[in-house]
Amino acid sequence: MVNWIWLFFIVAGFVVAAINGRIDAVTEAAFEGAKTGVTVCFGLISVLVFWLGLMRIAEDAGLLKKMSKLLSPFVRFLFPSVPRDHPALGYILSNMSANILGLGNAATPAGIKAMQELQKLNPDKESASAAMSTLLAINTASITLIPTTMIAIKMNFGSKTPTDIVGPTLAATAIALAAAIVLDKWYQRRTPAAPPQPSPPPSPPPPSGDT
């Protein structure tokens, strides 16, 4: 899909430029854009290096584990179908903690490991189980404590207040996360009711992963 979007930008740009008689602007714009891309990346180096350094200190100090402990009641609420001592829970916790701390490169491996463990619990290996969908929802809406990259780019362009987006980002991401959880729970309750049984399910919950 990215391929098509990229192609669309270039082809549509070319066609409109030709119609508008601005074809000379295309060359200039292409190289100007490429130049900005490099400039931005080099500006990112200082902030990313500093932040990942700080985050490594946090990890070495055991803050990742502390965070996991803090999140564990929350995770048990989100993943009721995963048995208490299952290794999947550990990976889910470190995935979430790493996401919160902005350790993108630690979050992805933990997330994939969590998926592999959840796949072992999944009765239908081709379809996503409820727990897998929950993990995905949590990941796509996960809380951002410090939007490092955005701060760096603002600094690049000479912002007077580069960190003023921290609070708004935190607030917006919390709303997105709440929405993701509500939606996920709602779909989860709706999905097992798919067979022709309109009556509300009795108190014992239906078997998990029954999507």
Added chain:
Amino acid sequence: MSSVITAVSAWAIPVMVVLIPLYAAYRKVPVYESFTEGAKEGFDTAIRIIPHLVGMMAAISIFRASGAMDMLVGAVAPLFARLGVPADVLPLALLRPITGAGSLAYTTDLMKTFGPDSFVAQIAATVQGSTDTTLYVLTVYFGAVGIRKAGYALKVGLVSDLIGFFAAVAVCYLVFA
């Protein structure tokens, strides 16, 4: 409410910069060595995104310089003006779930065009920070274990991205407008 958010913005980073090394030192972590060890990864990350950002920035730059962006924005502006969303951030709502580098490039483009502290740039930066590349995460995570049928996971991801987008716009109105 908006003063709380402003205070969080001002204090969050300084507090973390002081507390994390302090706590680590208390836990007997060699803080400076830890720092430099982790910092090495930052360089790699920045270098790794250069090809993505160069490719996307060039394409978006052509799209904008040709006048095609103005046409797109003009076409959807009336609809979004009713919701209070500046039309210039709209393409971001479409790009964000699909391509991380693309939406980063688009946000960068907005900062360059309107200034890093403009209202449009603030919204874009907040959207960028509070949503994720849902399709990419789905592909990577489900692909890694061989899931073919994503079920409702995609819908949940995309709808919460959309909610994140409107939440970002709303919070920015509260704080910056």
